[in-house]
Amino acid sequence: MKKLTLAIGILICALCFTGNQAHAQIVDGAFQRVDIGKKKPMQFPYVREADVMWSKKIWRIIDLREKMNQVLYFPTVETEGRNSLTNLFLKAIEDGLLTAYDARTDDEFKIPLTYDQVKEAFGATTRTKRVRNLETGEFEDKTVEGQVRGEEVMQLMVKEEWFFDKQTSTMNVRIIGIAPIQEYYRDEDINRENPQRRVVFWIYYPEARELLASNAVLNTRNTAYNMSFDDLFIKRRFNSYVVKESNVYNNRAISQYLTGRDAMLESKKIEQKIFNYEQDLWEY
Numbered sequence: 001m002k003k004l005t006l007a008i009g010i011l012i013c014a015l016c017f018t019g020n021q022a023h024a025q026i027v028d029g030a031f032q033r034v035d036i037g038k039k040k041p042m043q044f045p046y047v048r049e050a051d052v053m054w055s056k057k058i059w060r061i062i063d064l065r066e067k068m069n070q071v072l073y074f075p076t077v078e079t080e081g082r083n084s085l086t087n088l089f090l091k092a093i094e095d096g097l098l099t100a101y102d103a104r105t106d107d108e109f110k111i112p113l114t115y116d117q118v119k120e121a122f123g124a125t126t127r128t129k130r131v132r133n134l135e136t137g138e139f140e141d142k143t144v145e146g147q148v149r150g151e152e153v154m155q156l157m158v159k160e161e162w163f164f165d166k167q168t169s170t171m172n173v174r175i176i177g178i179a180p181i182q183e184y185y186r187d188e189d190i191n192r193e194n195p196q197r198r199v200v201f202w203i204y205y206p207e208a209r210e211l212l213a214s215n216a217v218l219n220t221r222n223t224a225y226n227m228s229f230d231d232l233f234i235k236r237r238f239n240s241y242v243v244k245e246s247n248v249y250n251n252r253a254i255s256q257y258l259t260g261r262d263a264m265l266e267s268k269k270i271e272q273k274i275f276n277y278e279q280d281l282w283e284y
Contacts, residue, residue: 053166063154071232082215099207153182154197213228
């Protein structure tokens with residue numbers, strides 16, 4: 001009898017403890033979502049050099065102001081565990097989880113940068129600035145503490161390689177690197193009429209894949225099925241335009257020899273050449 005009483009007592013305590021635990025757990029939504037932070041990047045199939053019968057490097061621009069690309073720009077501050085791509089990169093660089101590379105000389109990931117050097121590349125340094133005194137109307141020198149503002153990144157440059165794998169008879173693409181492009185104004189441009197742009201640093205994409213796979217991008221049509229940043233890039237769920245292809249002229253950009261409508265047509269022509277290469281291999 002004593003054993004039965006003891007067993008009942010233990011069972012009641014366990015049920016009470018379980019009830020308290022369930023009551024303490026807060027679910028922000030209608031159901032418990034799987035922790036995307038545990039998600040791993042999809043493995044790419046191995047590609048032998050001997051199987052690549054054609055390849056070309058392409059540089060393209062993703063404008064974050066376009067509606068389709070705004071999921072990469074927002075939120076500008078962390079919201080519900082989500083962050084913008086730029087702020088995600090900056091936080092990972094500051095925490096030592098990701099390496100930034102110097103973008104001033106080339107895009108070949110040769111010179112790693114510290115977080116302080118990244119801030120300097122953003123122009124976030126302490127400097128003296130001429131500001132107008134609202135009381136006297138006169139301009140005065142004022143010391144301004146520099147801050148890194150991820151919301152100033154309005155474009156991303158993507159470096160990728162397209163290649164045809166004869167083993168699988170498919171045209172594939174691999175992203176090599178991503179570089180944020182900052183839009184800013186010079187101190188003397190008081191009316192903010194002439195925006196300036198600069199590539200602040202490069203991120204080696206294969207190194208960043210694990211971070212990107214464990215951070216969600218908002219699905220604007222159905223939040224029950226949010227994808228990761230890595231999924232977004234692999235599935236090509238962004239809009240962009242080509243600004244450069246690998247060429248004999250020191251990989252010169254389109255803007256160095258064409259402008260306006262001609263530059264836009266050249267961009268389309270480069271993409272069309274990639275499409276045509278694959279199509280021309282087939283016979284019907």
